[in-house]
Amino acid sequence: MPLGSRRLLAKLPVKIVTVIGARPQFIKASVVSQAVRQQSGLREVLVHTGQHYDEQMSQVFFDELAIPRPDHHLEIGSGSHGDQTGRMLAAIERVLLDERPDWVLVYGDTNSTLAGALAAVKLHIPVAHVEAGLRSFNRRMPEEINRVLTDHAADFLLTPTPSASELLQREGIEPRRIQCVGDVMYDVARSFGERARNTSRVLATVGVSPGEYVLATVHRPDNTDQPQRLHAILAALQQLAETLPVVLPVHPRTRNAIAALGFSARAPLHLIEPVGYLDMAMLEQHARLIATDSGGVQKEAYFYGVPCLTLRGETEWVELVEHGGQRLHVPNDEAELLAALRQQLNQPRHEPRTTLFGDGHAAEKIIAALGQFES
Numbered sequence: 001m002p003l004g005s006r007r008l009l010a011k012l013p014v015k016i017v018t019v020i021g022a023r024p025q026f027i028k029a030s031v032v033s034q035a036v037r038q039q040s041g042l043r044e045v046l047v048h049t050g051q052h053y054d055e056q057m058s059q060v061f062f063d064e065l066a067i068p069r070p071d072h073h074l075e076i077g078s079g080s081h082g083d084q085t086g087r088m089l090a091a092i093e094r095v096l097l098d099e100r101p102d103w104v105l106v107y108g109d110t111n112s113t114l115a116g117a118l119a120a121v122k123l124h125i126p127v128a129h130v131e132a133g134l135r136s137f138n139r140r141m142p143e144e145i146n147r148v149l150t151d152h153a154a155d156f157l158l159t160p161t162p163s164a165s166e167l168l169q170r171e172g173i174e175p176r177r178i179q180c181v182g183d184v185m186y187d188v189a190r191s192f193g194e195r196a197r198n199t200s201r202v203l204a205t206v207g208v209s210p211g212e213y214v215l216a217t218v219h220r221p222d223n224t225d226q227p228q229r230l231h232a233i234l235a236a237l238q239q240l241a242e243t244l245p246v247v248l249p250v251h252p253r254t255r256n257a258i259a260a261l262g263f264s265a266r267a268p269l270h271l272i273e274p275v276g277y278l279d280m281a282m283l284e285q286h287a288r289l290i291a292t293d294s295g296g297v298q299k300e301a302y303f304y305g306v307p308c309l310t311l312r313g314e315t316e317w318v319e320l321v322e323h324g325g326q327r328l329h330v331p332n333d334e335a336e337l338l339a340a341l342r343q344q345l346n347q348p349r350h351e352p353r354t355t356l357f358g359d360g361h362a363a364e365k366i367i368a369a370l371g372q373f374e375s
């Protein structure tokens with residue numbers, strides 16, 4: 001069969017190569033991978049680029065979310081953007097030439113996403129982009145470049161929200177190539193949120209009580225790579241911890257930046273290793289407030305009805321600010337950040353509008369959409 005031939009699910013079997021490599025992609029792909037396994041005639045070949053490789057950034061998600069062992073582990077590791085993306089591109093191309101899939105599936109906006117999409121389109125293999133159509137309109141973010149390029153390279157754009165679909169149409173993408181399927185992260189939260197409540201012991205391990213702590217995460221280069229800003233964030237969280245304990249699972253990028261800054265946290269500001277999905281879902285569900293610059297954590301705060309302060313000047317998830325009670329704050333100044341955190345602490349928990357991010361069946365809709373797509 002020639003590379004790039006498109007078949008409908010009616011003409012089975014169909015082989016999908018899924019390219020993932022970073023923490024949020026393992027989480028997003030877990031539910032789609034499960035839906036593929038439940039569909040006879042579909043086969044998934046899983047490619048792990050190795051962008052994230054620490055046990056707590058990678059393997060823990062495969063174990064907890066029952067993701068199959070990758071068929072190809074490219075072990076690319078860390079590097080500058082060009083170096084990392086370039087090595088991924090070459091390695092993914094070799095896999096695609098060997099596997100000759102019907103579709104390549106990529107997720108989100110990391111360097112692994114862009115490399116997967118680019119390798120595939122150059123070989124004329126159809127690419128589907130899950131979580132398409134998000135924009136921050138901030139070109140300083142590496143993710144923004146990755147999203148724009150991936151969306152415009154891909155054949156089929158699977159969006160999480162109607163606003164993402166509208167945005168793609170405004171960028172000139174043909175409507176037939178866009179389909180709103182809902183947010184796969186909502187599927188994951190629905191599948192594993194309760195299991196987290198039943199199994200996770202993380203609150204006792206860290207030493208915090210339900211509803212009596214703030215959960216924070218920070219990993220955006222804009223926040224970690226400017227020492228003054230990172231210091232403002234840590235100092236404000238340290239001060240807040242005098243009122244309410246703060247738990248901060250530290251991303252490796254942030255761990256390196258904190259070490260370079262020479263900041264040492266004092267309890268009850270708890271800097272802990274990155275946690276697995278179940279412990280994170282537990283920490284989120286019981287937090288009084290979440291302060292984060294993570295795309296995924298912002299939304300999970302909303303799914304669980306927890307007030308959130310987003311530590312950025314803009315968000316791709318505009319619905320969260322319009323309907324979800326979230327506030328944006330650029331954390332430039334310690335005193336201003338502390339005031340914003342204290343103000344947001346007074347927000348009550350909310351009842352999420354369940355339809356905002358789909359119906360929790362995005363994964364099945366992705367499979368069905370691939371089956372119906374006509375080039």
Ligand code: UD1
Binds near residue numbers: 078112219
């Ligand atoms: C990447 C994504 C970002 C996503 C985030 C999820 C890009 C450009 N960025 O950012 O969109 O939100 O993943 O977490 O793709 N490191 C380790 N161990 C690891 C992984 C990384 O020590 O397992 C360290 C390395 O020093 C590395 C640094 O963290 O240089 C940054 O990792 P990288 O994957 O380049 O970017 P992230 O900040 O993780």
Ligand code: UDP
Binds near residue numbers: 027217250274277
């Ligand atoms: N997450 C996790 N452990 C942590 C921090 C985050 O399991 O210590 C999960 C979180 O619940 C969400 C996802 O990782 O599902 C978000 O990933 P991240 O913040 O790394 O990236 P982003 O979403 O900003 O791209």
